[in-house]
Each structure stands twice: as structure tokens, then as C-alpha cells.
Amino acid sequence: MKLALFLRELPNRNAEAMRIKPLEENQFSWLLKPMTWMMKRKVGKVLNPYKAWAYRPGITLTMSIFMQSIEGSKVTSPTLKRLVCLRAAQMVGCVF
Numbered sequence: 001m002k003l004a005l006f007l008r009e010l011p012n013r014n015a016e017a018m019r020i021k022p023l024e025e026n027q028f029s030w031l032l033k034p035m036t037w038m039m040k041r042k043v044g045k046v047l048n049p050y051k052a053w054a055y056r057p058g059i060t061l062t063m064s065i066f067m068q069s070i071e072g073s074k075v076t077s078p079t080l081k082r083l084v085c086l087r088a089a090q091m092v093g094c095v096f
Helices: 002-009 033-043 048-053 057-072 078-092
Strands: none
């Protein structure tokens, strides 16, 4: 409930939401190069959140492993996983 009230009070959610200057691909750590290649292959480009996370390669790598384990899990249906991701993106104002 408090999150919903907070999100309604945000000024102009259509303005540029990223406050951290994203890194360019040539600035990424060598640890993230394989993940960047796979993201380009799968999505077609490197997504902006990933460019911001690239400041902390260790955390980015750990989070990616965690996300892969969730996506590969057979406990919940793929449809439910997608719906949860979409709802979370809606809550934070993600347009992706």
C-alpha cells in the first residue's frame, strides 16, 4: 500500500528514469563480457539496467546466476513467472 502511494507521488514518471550514468560496452569488466554477448544474442542489445549494474561486476554476476536459477526452476509455471516479472516491472515504472 505504501509503495503504491509512493509511486503515485513520483514527479513525471515518463522523464528519464535512469539516474546512474550507464557504462558503455567498452567500459565493462572482463567478467561481464560473456554475459553481454549472450544478452545481445538473445535480446538484440545490451539493456540499460545491465549497463548500470556493470559498475558492480561481482553483484551483477551473482544476480544473474540467481535469476537463471529462478528461470530454470520447475516449481512454478513459466506463465506465472512471466506475470510476476511483468507486475514487478509495472510497479517500478519499467517500460520494457
